[in-house]
Amino acid sequence: MLAALHPSAVLLNIARGSVVDTAALVDALRARRIAAAFLDVTEPEPLPPQHPLWSLDNAHITMHLSGRSQTLMFQRSAQRFLDNLARWRAGQPLQHQVDPARGC
Numbered sequence: 001m002l003a004a005l006h007p008s009a010v011l012l013n014i015a016r017g018s019v020v021d022t023a024a025l026v027d028a029l030r031a032r033r034i035a036a037a038f039l040d041v042t043e044p045e046p047l048p049p050q051h052p053l054w055s056l057d058n059a060h061i062t063m064h065l066s067g068r069s070q071t072l073m074f075q076r077s078a079q080r081f082l083d084n085l086a087r088w089r090a091g092q093p094l095q096h097q098v099d100p101a102r103g104c
Contacts, residue, residue, distance in 0.1 A: 002028045009034045017043030026052045029059055036060065 002024050005011070011034060013020050022043050028034045036058040042051075053059045063073065084094045 002034060005034050007033060007035065011037040012039075013037070014040040017041040017045050022053070026056070026059075029053075029056050032058070038062070 002011075002021070005028075011020070011025065017039075019041075020037075020039075020043070025037055029037060030052075038060045039053070040062050042053065042061065047053055047061065053061060063076065080096065084096070087094055
């Protein structure tokens with residue numbers, strides 16, 4: 001199905017991580033066969049720190065807010081903020097930035 005999409009297509013998954021073949025999605029994003037993916041859910045979830053989706057500039061992963069994950073939601077949000085604060089203080093680029101001009 002990913003191969004049938006237009007190169008300007010953007011995949012949005014807010015359903016279940018298993019709906020998308022993650023390996024095929026990584027390949028499509030790397031090869032720019034689709035423009036981007038916005039993922040609220042992934043397979044596996046949570047994504048391991050070294051998962052290739054984290055390193056792709058056209059993969060955008062949001063924090064999944066299901067009832068099951070809310071016990072850690074605020075801790076992860078706070079940690080992301082503190083990590084970015086440390087990066088900002090050190091003059092390093094921030095992680096997980098939104099670019100409205102690019103639509104992501």
